[in-house]
Amino acid sequence: MAQQIANSLAEQIYARVKGEIFDFQLLPGTRFTETELAERYGVSRTPVRDALYRLKREGFLEVAFRSGWNVLPFDFVRLDELYSLRTLLEVAAVEHLCQASGKLDAIEQLRGIWCRPVAKRESDARLVAELDEQFHQRLVEAAGNRELARVHAEITEKIRVVRRLDFLVEKRVDATYEEHGKLLRLILGRKTTEAAILVRSHITQSQKEVRKITLHMLHEAREVLTRRDPKRAAG
Structure with missing residues (x-):
């Protein structure tokens, strides 16, 4: 105890x-x-x-x-490497799903969350960040490769806190809904090439936004600290 x-x-x-x-x-x-x-x-x-x-x-x-x-x-080189590995894993999962036979129940369930009219979408940044993480995890898990899902979960844990910054910008929330919905439709339509291209660009854009927001917030925080405690900010 x-x-x-x-x-x-x-x-x-x-x-x-x-x-x-x-x-x-x-x-x-x-x-x-x-x-x-x-x-x-x-x-x-x-x-x-x-x-x-x-x-x-x-x-x-x-x-x-x-x-x-x-x-x-902040180790942006390491974050870039983690995002690159995440992209490889998710592209592999999406390609597998597109080529799978039979009904994709997990993908159908995700449609109920992401294929919604604007008025019924979530707007709270933290909640959207949680839903986004669940979306990508369930997408990978649906591919049925446990080792793929395990490694993906480890990467998700390592980038979780910076990744949530992506949803501080309202347009990124809207873009996430649109792109998730489109990706699900492409997977259900077995459009392998288009789905792989979309998931790759989706993650890359999120990565760019996170870096930009992180640098901006870090700059603002340093300015505030400089006004309060110049010696500490310089150190």
Whole structure:
């Protein structure tokens, strides 16, 4: 029981720190100690340490002997590589679905969510981001290759927090509905080439938007920090 509580605390702190990094509350270059976070969150240092080392393994933080922790710059090269791998996996899944025989029940179910008139579409950015993630996961799972789905799920976890930024722009929400609906129709129509081209361009455009929004929000956050604390912003 005690171990379960500790694991739960570490998971919560992991999510909070990761969220603060991607909400630009903890900017690249920010330094802090385990003790500072433990006091801020009202917990012991153990779950804080567990959470921070997990974020270190994922490439978000680095630790220096006797000087605490440091938030690393965004690794856009790594994100680009993850998006490229995601594209390969989803194109493979879509091609398999287009060439499959029989009824595609999972795709029919997705149509009920995405092929809707504008007035009945979701508009909350966070909810749309969750629905979008589920759409792509279910698309890959429908292909029936468990290893493909497993690797895709790992990539989804690694890009989740930046990916949600895509839906802060209203036009991207509308574009997502339109493109998801079109992709489903192409799969059901067994249009392999057209479906593969669409899913590739769909992911590429999302990737470009995420990078642009991330850079913009990072710039704005630095300006705010500079006005509040010039020394910290310079560090």
